[in-house]
Amino acid sequence: MTAQTIAGLAMRVQGLEKSYGKLEVLRGVDFDVAPGSIFALLGSNGAGKTTTVRILATLLKADAGTASVNGFDVATQPANVRESISLTGQFAAVDEILSGRENLALVARLRHLKDPGAIADDLLRRFSLSEAGARRVSTYSGGMRRRLDIAMSLIGNSPVIFLDEPTAGLDPEARIEVWDAVKELAGHGTTVLLTTQYLDEAEQLADRIAILHQGRIIVNGTLNELKQLFPPAKVEYVEKQPTLEEIFLAVIGGDKSDATGTTTGGQG
Ligand SMILES: Nc1ncnc2c1ncn2[C@@H]1O[C@H](COP(=O)(O)OP(=O)(O)OP(=O)(O)O)[C@@H](O)[C@H]1O
Ligand SMILES: [Mg+2]
Numbered sequence: 623m624t625a626q627t628i629a630g631l632a633m634r635v636q637g638l639e640k641s642y643g644k645l646e647v648l649r650g651v652d653f654d655v656a657p658g659s660i661f662a663l664l665g666s667n668g669a670g671k672t673t674t675v676r677i678l679a680t681l682l683k684a685d686a687g688t689a690s691v692n693g694f695d696v697a698t699q700p701a702n703v704r705e706s707i708s709l710t711g712q713f714a715a716v717d718e719i720l721s722g723r724e725n726l727a728l729v730a731r732l733r734h735l736k737d738p739g740a741i742a743d744d745l746l747r748r749f750s751l752s753e754a755g756a757r758r759v760s761t762y763s764g765g766m767r768r769r770l771d772i773a774m775s776l777i778g779n780s781p782v783i784f785l786d787e788p789t790a791g792l793d794p795e796a797r798i799e800v801w802d803a804v805k806e807l808a809g810h811g812t813t814v815l816l817t818t819q820y821l822d823e824a825e826q827l828a829d830r831i832a833i834l835h836q837g838r839i840i841v842n843g844t845l846n847e848l849k850q851l852f853p854p855a856k857v858e859y860v861e862k863q864p865t866l867e868e869i870f871l872a873v874i875g876g877d878k879s880d881a882t883g884t885t886t887g888g889q890g
Contacts, residue, residue: 632657632782632813633678637687640673647673649837650687655830657781660804660814662828664821664870669834671817675784678815679709692782708780710771710788716759722746722770723755726777733778745773749803765796772803776812783807785816789823801826821866831866835874 633655640648647670655661665671676682678691680700689696692706716725723742730738746755749769759767768788775783788804789797797820804827808814818824824831825845832842841848845866852864852872864872 630657631655631690631693632659633661633689633691633815635674635678635687635689638674638677638684638689639686640670640677640682640684646837648677648684648687651834651837651839653832653839653842655813655815657813658808658811659829660808660816660827662824662831663815663817663834664819664824664831665817665834666819666874670837671834672786674834675709675786675815675817678703679707679784680704681709706780707782707784708775708778709784710775710786716767716770716774718760719758721756721758722751722762722766725759725770726774729774729777735778741777745776748806749773750799763796764792765799768792768796768800769803772800772807776807780812782813782815785814787817787819789818789820797823821870825866833870833873841869841873 631654633653635651635653638648638651639646651670651674653661653663663671663674673682677684678689678696680696680703683697691703694702694706696703716722717728720728723739723746726742726745727738730741735741743752743755746752749772751766751769751773754762754766759770762770772785772788775785785804789800792800801823804814804816808829816823816827828845830842830844831848832839834840841851843851848866848869849864852869
């Protein structure tokens with residue numbers, strides 16, 4: 623029955639543990655991701671987001687726990703997992719010398735697809751890059767590069783896409799462009815696991831949001847469910863909904879630091 627259950631989920635992560643030497647990064651991470659949904663993994667710097675993504679993408683072995691992607695176990699069926707996924711890393715992996723169109727066509731060729739040129743043109747159109755398509759990527763803005771990077775990750779129609787901090791370092795306009803690209807992905811039925819430190823990004827994009835903190839998922843739910851964890855603050859006549867940032871700080875205890883006394887995000 624488990625195979626059936628797992629097959630109905632795009633991802634299932636149970637009891638995942640990972641240490642680097644003495645540093646325990648993941649200490650029992652659990653979450654499920656429904657097919658066709660956008661799942662945001664939120665966490666501060668060093669929380670273990672990239673570590674989790676690398677385990678799910680079979681680039682890194684977990685010390686304990688199990689994970690399946692597209693119904694395949696990452697430890698025992700890594701080849702099947704790799705065929706099911708596409709990974710866009712924390713830093714854009716496009717070739718600067720080539721044009722956007724050439725980058726896309728190259729990936730299509732590497733994936734042995736028919737008519738790489740047509741695939742490239744279709745993706746350029748979908749990601750509003752048709753006009754820039756013939757230009758060298760070195761002339762692209764950060765947002766255009768990111769969109770190209772995401773477009774490249776779409777080639778081959780992987781059912782599951784990992785986006786590790788897709789908008790890190792982008793300006794607000796470029797971030798919105800990337801958000802539209804991600805929505806486009808999910809609109810086509812692709813399952814997206816997205817990591818981010820930007821709370822508004824999760825708020826904008828995600829069907830479900832999980833907060834990774836001190837090696838565990840401490841909150842997992844829809845934005846509305848997360849909001850219901852905290853009563854709205856009442857200020858005179860205006861009912862103020864908590865922002866995801868307030869929820870985040872409250873659950874990790876970062877604001878009041880009543881747990882360990884450590885403060886984060888100091889200005890130095
Ligand atoms: N190969 C490694 N060897 C030793 N420590 C590592 C290694 N990779 C990651 N770490 C440490 O593990 C912790 C988690 O790193 P990870 O990259 O998963 O965090 P992250 O949530 O992706 O952070 P960021 O938001 O900065 O990208 C960090 O303390 C990091 O320094
Ligand atoms: Mg990271």
